[in-house]
Amino acid sequence: MSTVSSTSSAADIYSTIGGKSTTSSKEGAEEIQNRFLTLLVAQLQNQDPLNPTDNAQLTSQMSQISTVTGLEKLNSTLSEIFSMYDSAQTMQAAAMIGKGVLVPGNNMAVVEGVGVGGIDLEASAGSITVTIKDSSGKTVYSKDLGEHKGGSFAFVWDGTIDGDPVVDEEGNETAPKAPDGLYTFSVAATSAGGDQVxxxxxxxGTVNAVVRGTSGFTLDLGLFGQVPFSDVKQIL
Structure with missing residues (x-):
């Protein structure tokens, strides 16, 4: 009658099929478990009656294979979760094309006489002063936007600049306007009590394209270059 040495326990079998084998890592959890149980039954049937397998040892061996099975299932589950997350992120990024976004920076493009900028406040402010400069660094406009709660928000500049009114052929006066182009702006804010905020x-900028890289998605904002998706403070 064939025998299985009690010293060659299921723990050794586990080591071979689950713990140390490089090929077993490629096998499914169910196949590993079936092989383990088959070998364990053979061990129990052929064990030395005078030196039977200890219950604690058996429990430990079963726990080990359960761990292997659990890890296999966990890895499979995590792979599915990561795959779903990646797909959702891809769809979200693709949906950004054509939308306006606010990202860190101090540039403002004036198109057809209108410019849009944004401000990120650490706390609520009672006074927010925006100063806009042209490409030469000359201040062309400054205005107090009033109070606003903390957080990110956008504002619109109608292109009006400081200076004397413009008189048309019929004698009507209008405020001077900034020509289309690229401007820069700065912001200063204080609380209702006068403390700096x-x-x-x-x-x-407008998202023209979405580029996928090793570190995540990057948004192509055309004139303003490419920025990480994580830099978006607000979608307009």
Whole structure:
């Protein structure tokens, strides 16, 4: 009658098929478990009656194979979760094409006499002053936007600049307008009590394309270059 040495326990079998074998890692959890149980039954049937397998040892061996099975299932589940997350992120990024976004920066593009910028406030402010400069660094417009709660928000500049009114052929006066082009702006904010509030400028751009890289998605904002998807503070 064939025998199986009690020293060659299921723990050794586990080591061979689950713990140390490089090929077993490629096998499914169910196949590993079936092989383990088959060998364990053979061990129990042929064990030395005078030196039977200890219950604690048996429990430990079963726990080990359960761990292997659990890890196989966990890895499979995590792979599915990552795959679904990746697909959702891809769809979300693709949906950004054609939309306006606010990202860190101090540039403002004036198109057809209108410019859009953004501000990120660390806390609520009672006064927010925006200063806009042209490409030469000359201040062309400054205005207090009033109070606003903390967070990110956009504002629109109608292109009006400081200076004397423009008189048309019929004698009507209109405020001077800034020509289309690229401008820069800065912001200063204070609380209702007069204390300084941290404020950052945000530039508004339109997403022309989405580029996928090793570190995630990058948004192509045309004139403003490419920025990480994670830099988006607000979708307009």
């Amino acid at each position: 941290k404020a950052s400028t945000l530039q508004a």
